[in-house]
Amino acid sequence: MKKTNLDEINRNIYDIKNKDDYEFKIKKGLTKEIVEEISKRKNEPGWMKEIRLKAVDVYESLELPTWGPDLSELDMNDIATYVKPKTNLSNSWDDVPDDIKNTFDKLGIPEAEKKSLAGVGAQYDSEVVYHSMKEELIKQGVIYTDMETAVREYPEIVKEHFMKCVPVHDHKFVALHAAVWSGGSFVYVPKNVKVDIPLQSYFRLNSPESGQFEHTLIIVDEGASLHFIEGCSAPKYNKVNLHAGCVELYVKDNASLRYSTIENWSKNMLNLNTKKAIVGKNAKMEWVSGSFGSKISMLYPMSILNGENSKTEFTGISFAGGGQNLDNGFKVVHNAKNTSSVVNAKSISKNGGKCTYRSLVRINENASNSKSSVSCESLMLDDISVSDTIPVNDIRTDNVEFSHEAKIGKLSDKTIFYLMSRGISEEDAKAMIVRGFAYPISKELPVEYAVEMNNLINLELEGAIG
Amino acid sequence: MSDMILNETPVRTSRNFNINNTKIDYEKIKKYLNVKTEFKNVKVINENKNVLIDENVKSVDNPYGISKELDDNIKNFSNNKKRIVISEKNNNPIEFGFKFDNNNTSLASNINIIANKNSEATVIFKYTSDKDIECFHNKVLNIEANNNSKLNIIIVNFLNQNSINLLSIQNDIKENAKVNYTIIDFGGKTSITNYYSNLVEKESKNDIDTIYLGSQEQFFDLNYIAHLRGEKCEVNIEVEGALKDKSKKHFKGTIDFVKGSKKAKGNENDSCVLLSKESKSISLPMLLCSEEDVEGNHSSSAGKIGDKELFYIMSRGFDKKEAMKLIVRAKFNNILEKLEDETLRKDILDEIDNKLS
Numbered sequence: 001m002k003k004t005n006l007d008e009i010n011r012n013i014y015d016i017k018n019k020d021d022y023e024f025k026i027k028k029g030l031t032k033e034i035v036e037e038i039s040k041r042k043n044e045p046g047w048m049k050e051i052r053l054k055a056v057d058v059y060e061s062l063e064l065p066t067w068g069p070d071l072s073e074l075d076m077n078d079i080a081t082y083v084k085p086k087t088n089l090s091n092s093w094d095d096v097p098d099d100i101k102n103t104f105d106k107l108g109i110p111e112a113e114k115k116s117l118a119g120v121g122a123q124y125d126s127e128v129v130y131h132s133m134k135e136e137l138i139k140q141g142v143i144y145t146d147m148e149t150a151v152r153e154y155p156e157i158v159k160e161h162f163m164k165c166v167p168v169h170d171h172k173f174v175a176l177h178a179a180v181w182s183g184g185s186f187v188y189v190p191k192n193v194k195v196d197i198p199l200q201s202y203f204r205l206n207s208p209e210s211g212q213f214e215h216t217l218i219i220v221d222e223g224a225s226l227h228f229i230e231g232c233s234a235p236k237y238n239k240v241n242l243h244a245g246c247v248e249l250y251v252k253d254n255a256s257l258r259y260s261t262i263e264n265w266s267k268n269m270l271n272l273n274t275k276k277a278i279v280g281k282n283a284k285m286e287w288v289s290g291s292f293g294s295k296i297s298m299l300y301p302m303s304i305l306n307g308e309n310s311k312t313e314f315t316g317i318s319f320a321g322g323g324q325n326l327d328n329g330f331k332v333v334h335n336a337k338n339t340s341s342v343v344n345a346k347s348i349s350k351n352g353g354k355c356t357y358r359s360l361v362r363i364n365e366n367a368s369n370s371k372s373s374v375s376c377e378s379l380m381l382d383d384i385s386v387s388d389t390i391p392v393n394d395i396r397t398d399n400v401e402f403s404h405e406a407k408i409g410k411l412s413d414k415t416i417f418y419l420m421s422r423g424i425s426e427e428d429a430k431a432m433i434v435r436g437f438a439y440p441i442s443k444e445l446p447v448e449y450a451v452e453m454n455n456l457i458n459l460e461l462e463g464a465i466g
Numbered sequence: 467m468s469d470m471i472l473n474e475t476p477v478r479t480s481r482n483f484n485i486n487n488t489k490i491d492y493e494k495i496k497k498y499l500n501v502k503t504e505f506k507n508v509k510v511i512n513e514n515k516n517v518l519i520d521e522n523v524k525s526v527d528n529p530y531g532i533s534k535e536l537d538d539n540i541k542n543f544s545n546n547k548k549r550i551v552i553s554e555k556n557n558n559p560i561e562f563g564f565k566f567d568n569n570n571t572s573l574a575s576n577i578n579i580i581a582n583k584n585s586e587a588t589v590i591f592k593y594t595s596d597k598d599i600e601c602f603h604n605k606v607l608n609i610e611a612n613n614n615s616k617l618n619i620i621i622v623n624f625l626n627q628n629s630i631n632l633l634s635i636q637n638d639i640k641e642n643a644k645v646n647y648t649i650i651d652f653g654g655k656t657s658i659t660n661y662y663s664n665l666v667e668k669e670s671k672n673d674i675d676t677i678y679l680g681s682q683e684q685f686f687d688l689n690y691i692a693h694l695r696g697e698k699c700e701v702n703i704e705v706e707g708a709l710k711d712k713s714k715k716h717f718k719g720t721i722d723f724v725k726g727s728k729k730a731k732g733n734e735n736d737s738c739v740l741l742s743k744e745s746k747s748i749s750l751p752m753l754l755c756s757e758e759d760v761e762g763n764h765s766s767s768a769g770k771i772g773d774k775e776l777f778y779i780m781s782r783g784f785d786k787k788e789a790m791k792l793i794v795r796a797k798f799n800n801i802l803e804k805l806e807d808e809t810l811r812k813d814i815l816d817e818i819d820n821k822l823s
Contacts, residue, residue: 393748400770402768404751
């Protein structure tokens with residue numbers, strides 16, 4: 001079979017680089033002086049500076065993970081943790097500088113805002129440059145703003161929730177995040193308010209040899225509901241960039257939250273992100289995740305089912321091409337009676353890429369009558385790629401229903417033959433099967449994002465199948 | 467008190483998941499190490515001219531094993547060595563019965579089995595003990611299955627619950643050779659198994675059927691690793707278990723499709739019935755894949771006996787305990803019915819009844 005592998009595919013819009021033009025870029029490395037400087041520039045209250053400084057100590061006391069991808073190429077002395085773009089936060093696209101606005105235009109963010117979103121936030125390097133929300137949601141008491149504004153204007157809510165769902169000592173990169181975090185979104189949905197149209201934050205890292213450490217804090221109060229979409233991308237540089245964001249989600253009693261991510265970082269990015277949700281009584285937390293970019297990704301969203309009858313679902317796909325090592329998965333802890341979790345994870349490896357599904361299902365002693373069902377499928381598109389499945393299932397009580405199944409395989413020759421016998425070319429037949437494989441995930445996204453995901457799949461498949 | 471780290475998984479995952487390895491208190495086992503007194507209570511049944519049994523064991527390096535220190539201990543201080551060389555086809559199973567008593571409390575056993583080309587045999591290892599003694603069993607079993615050979619290995623652990631049972635197994639399986647294991651793991655307060663199969667050549671096959679049954683505070687740590695290297699080779703791991711009282715089990719299964727193992731197949735299934743609120747089961751069924759043209763599947767399940775099943779049987783006049791026994795026996799039956807030895811099968815069923823009474 002003839003193969004037409006290309007070393008570098010054109011990732012078109014995602015790879016557009018702007019000039020590294022900033023108002024301020026902090027010196028590289030991580031020290032208490034650097035952290036103090038970030039805090040000073042943000043004019044933060046003392047309690048936040050204190051969290052940052054303590055986190056530096058925690059960072060220094062923790063080791064790198066002894067498992068997963070090799071992170072030895074990451075040298076914090078080569079990473080600038082704070083880059084302020086040449087603009088301030090605006091709520092009108094007209095006020096955003098042209099080069100930055102053009103980038104978001106090409107990514108389709110303002111267009112999507114008009115058509116299908118209730119609110120948009122856009123972060124460029126370390127700061128949020130645009131934030132807006134529909135008037136009617138403001139009237140209902142919904143708060144959607146950048147984290148810095150939230151620290152200033154809603155200090156009590158932030159103090160109560162910031163780094164509480166994800167504790168600073170969780171792992172080394174959480175501590176790093178707490179020390180240098182900048183930007184991100186804060187959302188509060190008041191009791192019984194249903195936000196029917198999604199909110200979206202888009203994170204773009206343009207500056208080379210730098211990191212993005214945005215903090216997302218979402219509180220969906222009792223009986224409320226929200227769909228939040230997160231998008232990420234960056235152009236490719238020769239040296240590594242680092243993304244160590246943190247997402248803390250509080251889904252209170254009877255509330256529901258869907259958190260969708262389309263991650264398309266450039267292939268020099270180390271994506272060491274942490275996402276966690278605490279789910280209350282009768283509440284529901286849904287994760288939808290598409291992971292396409294990054295050189296290395298270690299990302300395991302987690303649901304902690306603390307309330308009786310709470311539910312969580314995870315639907316995710318990873319697509320690793322040449323030079324990529326995507327170590328992704330999901331963690332769930334059942335911590336109350338009658339809780340349930342459903343996991344549907346898929347991965348595709350090609351051109352020497354490596355996908356790992358790593359997970360934890362823990363059903364604690366107090367979680368009787370709980371159910372968990374996990375399914376993961378991996379597709380290998382050639383014989384130079386790698387696909388691993390490393391799930392841990394920790395069941396600590398008897399009155400549960402737990403099942404896990406996984407399979408690894410290649411594209412079915414029979415299916416390819418069937419499609420070809422209907423007049424479809426071999427290349428199209430294979431692409432069709434891959435899109436079908438990804439369909440259970442893309443169907444969970446709003447149509448615009450499903451289209452974006454399919455485009456990304458086409459982009460990734462270009463030159464890989466033949 | 468110092469802990470010895472044992473039974474490391476071939477690939478690590480997060481330390482917080484508590485599954486990468488297991489620990490044993492070194493102080494508890496050190497008195498059993500380096501024992502030179504021969505273990506005499508061994509009975510061999512069905513010795514025959516096609517099977518050579520001597521003490522010319524060779525020490526084979528194991529890339530995994532329970533721990534280097536314990537494997538080395540066997541190499542240097544084994545008090546029971548057996549080399550079993552099989553030629554021709556043997557119809558009658560060869561059985562080794564090891565009985566622990568007051569004079570035989572520590573067994574460091576080094577066993578090699580070599581199945582010559584086209585040979586066939588069933589070898590049974592059965593471990594029993596007097597009731598109230600403390601026993602220590604550390605065994606290294608190395609198997610070389612040459613072309614077209616067929617081996618059935620049955621290991622039955624009926625040790626009492628004051629005992630420690632440690633088992634390191636390594637198999638080298640050549641072209642078109644088939645090695646089947648049945649491991650009945652009922653005994654020991656702590657029972658740790660490290661199982662490594664190297665399916666080196668094409669069309670080699672390895673089936674592993676395991677049954678464990680835990681009660682009181684028993685702990686089982688099973689670490690099964692299969693490297694599929696040859697074309698069209700196949701491994702099937704089936705682990706069935708039940709846990710009552712405060713018993714606990716870790717199952718770590720790794721099927722690794724190494725590059726070149728085209729058209730290989732690997733399946734693993736781990737199914738655990740939890741018979742009490744305090745029993746615990748952790749499983750880590752890993753699939754590692756560096757070859758495109760393979761089929762890999764794993765499944766894992768845990769839960770209590772279904773109320774409907776229980777109700778159905780109880781409505782036939784059985785009390786709850788009897789109904790549970792029947793269901794556990796039925797669950798294990800898929801594996802037990804493959805055993806040809808009627809007496810052995812009856813012994814196992816009796817032991818299930820004892821443990822569930």
